[in-house]
Amino acid sequence: MRVGFGWEATNNAAKTKGWAHTHFQFDPVGWRQTQTLKGPNMSSLSEPIGRLYLRPMHPRTPGDKARAASAVELFLDLVFATAILFAGSQIHHVLGQGNFGHGVVSYLLVMFFIWWTWVNFAWLSSSFEVDDWLYRSLAAIQMLGVLVVAGGVEQTFGGTVNVALIGYITIRAAQIGQWARASRCGGPAGRAALIYAVGIAVLAVLWVVCALWVPFLALPLVVGELAVPIIAERIGRTPWHAPHITERYGLLTLIVLGGSLRAAAIAVSRALGDHVPALFGVAVLSVLVAGGMWWIYFWAPHRDVITPKRYLSPLKYGYLHYFIFAAAGAFAAAVEVIIDLLAHDNYLMEHQAGLTLSIPVGVFVVAAWLAVLREHAPLPVSISLPVAGVLIVLEGFLPFPFIFIALTVVMLVTLLVLYQPVPSRATEDHKSVEDTANVS
Numbered sequence: 001m002r003v004g005f006g007w008e009a010t011n012n013a014a015k016t017k018g019w020a021h022t023h024f025q026f027d028p029v030g031w032r033q034t035q036t037l038k039g040p041n042m043s044s045l046s047e048p049i050g051r052l053y054l055r056p057m058h059p060r061t062p063g064d065k066a067r068a069a070s071a072v073e074l075f076l077d078l079v080f081a082t083a084i085l086f087a088g089s090q091i092h093h094v095l096g097q098g099n100f101g102h103g104v105v106s107y108l109l110v111m112f113f114i115w116w117t118w119v120n121f122a123w124l125s126s127s128f129e130v131d132d133w134l135y136r137s138l139a140a141i142q143m144l145g146v147l148v149v150a151g152g153v154e155q156t157f158g159g160t161v162n163v164a165l166i167g168y169i170t171i172r173a174a175q176i177g178q179w180a181r182a183s184r185c186g187g188p189a190g191r192a193a194l195i196y197a198v199g200i201a202v203l204a205v206l207w208v209v210c211a212l213w214v215p216f217l218a219l220p221l222v223v224g225e226l227a228v229p230i231i232a233e234r235i236g237r238t239p240w241h242a243p244h245i246t247e248r249y250g251l252l253t254l255i256v257l258g259g260s261l262r263a264a265a266i267a268v269s270r271a272l273g274d275h276v277p278a279l280f281g282v283a284v285l286s287v288l289v290a291g292g293m294w295w296i297y298f299w300a301p302h303r304d305v306i307t308p309k310r311y312l313s314p315l316k317y318g319y320l321h322y323f324i325f326a327a328a329g330a331f332a333a334a335v336e337v338i339i340d341l342l343a344h345d346n347y348l349m350e351h352q353a354g355l356t357l358s359i360p361v362g363v364f365v366v367a368a369w370l371a372v373l374r375e376h377a378p379l380p381v382s383i384s385l386p387v388a389g390v391l392i393v394l395e396g397f398l399p400f401p402f403i404f405i406a407l408t409v410v411m412l413v414t415l416l417v418l419y420q421p422v423p424s425r426a427t428e429d430h431k432s433v434e435d436t437a438n439v440s
Helices: 012-017 071-096 100-127 135-153 152-156 162-185 189-214 217-234 242-274 278-297 313-341 348-374 381-396 401-418 429-440
Strands: 019-027 030-038 047-048
Touching: 019 100, 019 189, 030 152, 030 278, 047 217, 071 100, 071 135, 071 152, 071 313, 100 135, 100 162, 100 189, 100 217, 100 242, 100 313, 135 162, 152 162, 162 189, 189 217, 217 313, 242 313, 278 313, 278 348, 278 401, 313 348, 348 381, 381 401
Parallel strands: none
Antiparallel strands: 019 030, 030 047
């Protein structure tokens, strides 16, 4: 029996974005509140609101044109970007002491913890539709966990991963709850979500075993983490939203690249305080190279690179972004290494400092080409980008490497201005997905 009384919302947000009609339904358990949402940014589903004010996690519509990053997602992106930049600032001190091998390995491990947990939340939020108090609380726990990971960076560089691991397990516990909750929707999305939940839980236990007793398991566990989405998406299928997920990756890349602008500001401050005029040039070159990296990354539309009809395309796109995020964070740290070198605050050789700068930029260019640009690039661009990436790395051995790196990046940007992106193979797939969504 359903009682048909309700009301329309009259607040300003509802007037601009739609309206909500609330009903109360009686079933054998008792009265239950349901809410039908209407409007361009609201679900058209009649969602039950239980006694704990929770809604079910519905699979999203992949072709929904109105899908955009939510406030929770943007907040979480900002927290994760802060953790990436903090890890970069710590490797700056380690590299300044000449501990290259240990510093790079520790940075890559911490970056994996940060990047992988962000990837997990990004794809879950792109695939399932809910924004109640439990969803937000679990997201907040993940934010707390990534800050613990970032806070343990210094100990990780010292050879102790316990603090970072505590943060990682905290994040994964929250994500297990989210995936388990999503699995209740059933169907292919529910099967995939259940595999995610079980896989994450098993690997979390193994990470604890690795940290306490069997450290050589680290590399196999990394492979295991990367295998979970492959298995889950093969057995089931999460209905992720291509424009939304690529927007999330782009926003995080943009924020991390902003760390190099902070380094440029430090260069100006040190130039004035330490009376080192060359640091003004470092500031200019930092902005120039960061702007070029931004231009290269956003040259082609990302949404056309991944499609549900090409099974490996989202995996390739997501996994290659590990190198993009790590390189962007390392570039900001490398600028600070150059600042310390010119201010005589470290003991690096010039070519060592040059390599800390050239390797991140070169890796960023090649990874962006593999992840995005290769699908859209005409032949001259497709050849020039990987060649330029290798050339940038080698420029680290030259005197005044920052100047040569900046010139190479400027030439790449000039090439991208002269050539326009071409449609990728996935463009027609996206049109068919959107047409299907419009019909339904």
